[in-house]
Amino acid sequence: MFTLSPGPSPRGRGEKTTGAACLPTPSLRGAGGEGNFMNITQIASLPENGAWDAPYVTPSRDISLMHNKFILLIIGWCSVVTQAFAIDSLTLQFGSLSATGWQADGVVVHWQGFNEKNMSLTLDIASLTLPTLKQPLQKLRLACASVKYTADQITCPQAQLQIEQGWLDQSPLVLSFTYWLNQHHLDFRITKWTFAGGHITAQAKSTAKGWQAELQLKSIDLEKWLTSIATFIELPTVSLGGNINLLKITLAGQDTLQQVQLEGETTGLKYANSAGSQAGENVTAKLTLQARQTSLDNSKGKTPPKAPASIKSKTKSTVAKTEANPVPLAPATDSQKVSEWHITSTLSLTSGDIYSDPIYATVGDHSPVTVAIDLTWQPSQLQIHSYAYTHPQVIRLQGFGDVTLGDKVAVNHLTLELRQSPLKAFYTHYLQAWLGENHEWSGMLDGRWDWDNETHAVVANLYHLSIAAKDQSYGWKDLNGNIHWHSQRTELPSQLRWSGAYVMSKVKLGASQLQANFSGPRLRLLAPWSQPFLDGAIVLEKFDLENLGKEDMKWELRGKLQPISLHSLSTTLGGPTLNGQISGEIPPIVYHNKQLNLKGNLKLQVFEGEVTVPKLTLLFDTVSDLQADIDIDKFNLKTLTKVTEFGDIQGQLSGYVHKLHLINWQPVSFDAYFATPKDNTLPKKISQQAINNLSNLGGSGGVVNALSQSVLRVFENFSYDQIGWGCVFQNGICQMRGAATAATGYYIVKGGGLPRIDVIGYNLKVDWEELLNRLKRISQVKTPVVK
Amino acid sequence: MPIFRISTLTLVTLFFSACVTINVYFPAAAAQEAADRIVNQVYGNESKPESETPSKPAEEKPAGTDQKSWLSPSSQWAENLINFMVSPAYAGADLDISSPAIAALTANMTKRHQKLLPHYESGAIGLTNDALITLRDPNKVPLKSRTQVKQLVAEENQERLALYREIATANGHPEWEADIRATFATRWISRASAGWWYQNKKGEWQQR
Numbered sequence: 001m002f003t004l005s006p007g008p009s010p011r012g013r014g015e016k017t018t019g020a021a022c023l024p025t026p027s028l029r030g031a032g033g034e035g036n037f038m039n040i041t042q043i044a045s046l047p048e049n050g051a052w053d054a055p056y057v058t059p060s061r062d063i064s065l066m067h068n069k070f071i072l073l074i075i076g077w078c079s080v081v082t083q084a085f086a087i088d089s090l091t092l093q094f095g096s097l098s099a100t101g102w103q104a105d106g107v108v109v110h111w112q113g114f115n116e117k118n119m120s121l122t123l124d125i126a127s128l129t130l131p132t133l134k135q136p137l138q139k140l141r142l143a144c145a146s147v148k149y150t151a152d153q154i155t156c157p158q159a160q161l162q163i164e165q166g167w168l169d170q171s172p173l174v175l176s177f178t179y180w181l182n183q184h185h186l187d188f189r190i191t192k193w194t195f196a197g198g199h200i201t202a203q204a205k206s207t208a209k210g211w212q213a214e215l216q217l218k219s220i221d222l223e224k225w226l227t228s229i230a231t232f233i234e235l236p237t238v239s240l241g242g243n244i245n246l247l248k249i250t251l252a253g254q255d256t257l258q259q260v261q262l263e264g265e266t267t268g269l270k271y272a273n274s275a276g277s278q279a280g281e282n283v284t285a286k287l288t289l290q291a292r293q294t295s296l297d298n299s300k301g302k303t304p305p306k307a308p309a310s311i312k313s314k315t316k317s318t319v320a321k322t323e324a325n326p327v328p329l330a331p332a333t334d335s336q337k338v339s340e341w342h343i344t345s346t347l348s349l350t351s352g353d354i355y356s357d358p359i360y361a362t363v364g365d366h367s368p369v370t371v372a373i374d375l376t377w378q379p380s381q382l383q384i385h386s387y388a389y390t391h392p393q394v395i396r397l398q399g400f401g402d403v404t405l406g407d408k409v410a411v412n413h414l415t416l417e418l419r420q421s422p423l424k425a426f427y428t429h430y431l432q433a434w435l436g437e438n439h440e441w442s443g444m445l446d447g448r449w450d451w452d453n454e455t456h457a458v459v460a461n462l463y464h465l466s467i468a469a470k471d472q473s474y475g476w477k478d479l480n481g482n483i484h485w486h487s488q489r490t491e492l493p494s495q496l497r498w499s500g501a502y503v504m505s506k507v508k509l510g511a512s513q514l515q516a517n518f519s520g521p522r523l524r525l526l527a528p529w530s531q532p533f534l535d536g537a538i539v540l541e542k543f544d545l546e547n548l549g550k551e552d553m554k555w556e557l558r559g560k561l562q563p564i565s566l567h568s569l570s571t572t573l574g575g576p577t578l579n580g581q582i583s584g585e586i587p588p589i590v591y592h593n594k595q596l597n598l599k600g601n602l603k604l605q606v607f608e609g610e611v612t613v614p615k616l617t618l619l620f621d622t623v624s625d626l627q628a629d630i631d632i633d634k635f636n637l638k639t640l641t642k643v644t645e646f647g648d649i650q651g652q653l654s655g656y657v658h659k660l661h662l663i664n665w666q667p668v669s670f671d672a673y674f675a676t677p678k679d680n681t682l683p684k685k686i687s688q689q690a691i692n693n694l695s696n697l698g699g700s701g702g703v704v705n706a707l708s709q710s711v712l713r714v715f716e717n718f719s720y721d722q723i724g725w726g727c728v729f730q731n732g733i734c735q736m737r738g739a740a741t742a743a744t745g746y747y748i749v750k751g752g753g754l755p756r757i758d759v760i761g762y763n764l765k766v767d768w769e770e771l772l773n774r775l776k777r778i779s780q781v782k783t784p785v786v787k
Numbered sequence: 788m789p790i791f792r793i794s795t796l797t798l799v800t801l802f803f804s805a806c807v808t809i810n811v812y813f814p815a816a817a818a819q820e821a822a823d824r825i826v827n828q829v830y831g832n833e834s835k836p837e838s839e840t841p842s843k844p845a846e847e848k849p850a851g852t853d854q855k856s857w858l859s860p861s862s863q864w865a866e867n868l869i870n871f872m873v874s875p876a877y878a879g880a881d882l883d884i885s886s887p888a889i890a891a892l893t894a895n896m897t898k899r900h901q902k903l904l905p906h907y908e909s910g911a912i913g914l915t916n917d918a919l920i921t922l923r924d925p926n927k928v929p930l931k932s933r934t935q936v937k938q939l940v941a942e943e944n945q946e947r948l949a950l951y952r953e954i955a956t957a958n959g960h961p962e963w964e965a966d967i968r969a970t971f972a973t974r975w976i977s978r979a980s981a982g983w984w985y986q987n988k989k990g991e992w993q994q995r
Contacts, residue, residue: 276925355930622949623888664891
């Protein structure tokens, strides 16, 4: 329904006009609907001279419209009336026109030349309010200089639309239209719209079979465009720049939208969301999209997702569930009709930098990225028939899936397959900016990821994979095998084997292999893993990791060190050549809450004696924190001093470092003591050089001079009863003690037999830095100074 | 009886003498000095004069949790009497920032600062009013290095929090952590270079 009632003229009642009005007064009432929308109850009569001299009659300020074709039908109606009354021109003024979703104020329609078959039409709207706009459009003018009308059709071959506020980029929009009155067909075209550095054309056509609309943008500067429309439209918080070379959108349908085609090209595209997590720069891309709506009788069910043949052929994986599981549609009644959209789209990136937190990827001219997707969308279901991401010589991904939409989104099935891809190129293009440039990669990788309602499974196959730190601190060579991870199954084995590895650039690790199981957040060895290490091996008999990737990650290991010769170790590391072997048991070591704890005694056989670590706690936080107790038992001093240039000492040495506390590997406190064991079984001899060094340690410099000036200089070695030295370190000060208390200090060396020589320390306290300097001086002494 | 009176008097005197309220004050001036030493080392501007003093050192204030007294509030008269008889003991001294942990954290932050510097200058990173930093405008960071800068910011904040905790712990007063952090909040900003962005007390971003 619509109503029309008289209201005050903008110019005031009684004002004369040179034009004419054909509007009824005082009221116009009618019913909405095609071809039957009004009943005229009263029509103003015209004077004989044809001039309108009646008070200016305007429609109401309040006109409710139920039909968008109101204006055109008014034109048709007026054309009939004016033919009957021979009117030259007609002006209509509407205070306000409104309908659901829009309102036009100050509407003036002016016809000129009613007696011709060729008339002009001007439509002025002072203010047009639309719900999608932040503020009303002001001062719209649509002017058609030549409207051709017949009883059958109305045609405007060229009209101009102007809007204030820069909407149209200071240039009028040129359009044309034809309306067939009987068939209610419309042909509408925007033939020229210069906008944002480019231009826009559009056309729309409605026929009995349906309608079609096409919008085409060329050479549009995105930034200018957004700046222009930002005043009126609430834009998403995404910054955009660059050029749209081409954007062509075609829409078609009957009653509703049924087909969409989109084709676009951009150059220099720049985009970024406000959080900076998604961004792109200098992107050159092409996009095509086709979407078609079809109606289904839902009672017949639906087609299960189609898997590409290449993926189906690989479904005999050891992963539990690798085949797409058709998921039936929700039950439907026979009368239920469901419409669905079938969409295919291809996006091709020929150049640009893409950032999707945390991945940064660069696309070069010679290696364009193509993304293709084929899917069917229903309000409650999304079937991805195929998905492909292709970056030639870098990575190829493809997959398919099935997702339930609605209030609760659920993945019924999703498969993603990585075709064999070179790891080096993949790392360089996608991971390097994230994980750093400190590694070199080579080899190939493929894999597959299956995800359904209940389980996830990943299979990765490695082919001749090698990784090397650029500083040569470690490397891994020729790694082959497969990794199976499953969210639930615990029996799937992963196998890896490699031809070699190295640490600290020189320490070679031999070929090895391991068998493990990855299940959920857990990783465990399925068999003892032996890693050859120089001429020995490190054997892990147990390794069990839980809560992988979580804050409370925990692992535990246990193993042993098979004998490694100190000779090969010292030669490899480049220090003084050592003799003997190092071997031992690795007790259970537990890591939890960033803290590593020893659950037993760590024992190493070295220098013909044994080192025992009964307690060790290491906190891996922003600053490392280590606390430990270390005991040594019966080191052979001859073996030890032979390689340290400390000076020869024969005998045995036992001792401990208790309450050792290191922060950032710097000592904070400890209680250390080393001395000749009571059950020493070796001869006890000490050289002049060793005496000198020990005296320096205790702050008794000048012993050598005393020795060299006495008869004792003829003796190269001296017998001793006991050697002992200890330090309680706290607050930067080392409180020293010796093997026994002397009258004025403490014995570092307590002589025995003849000639007897004692080394007595007098300094009870020494600063840590000073102690380090003394040790440094000792290490620099290479030859005895006894003459 | 006189003996009894003397003994009672002695006991009462000893009793009140034992009631010493130990007020451990947060050494605000020392904290500011310590903060400046660390901030200057991290920023690499030891010789740089302070161009602005947005906040003066906080008034010496008693740390509430350090009020050691077994007297109830209702016994305020008794405390006044004790204070009259026995001068309250004060504890407050320079802050020690020489522990290995503090040295390590400061060294790490100094090294990291060189990587963060261009992003302070571009305005991508700003100094927050709670003594941390934040990536206030990620879009000012080149795409290629954005993830790494985010990681650097996270690491820096983790170590800053550890630093405030370590200073408090190393000086035997873990409860000072909040005060130390508040002190650093002003010092990081006041020693910042011109052009850097920082949050004022209202949380608004401003440029030095």
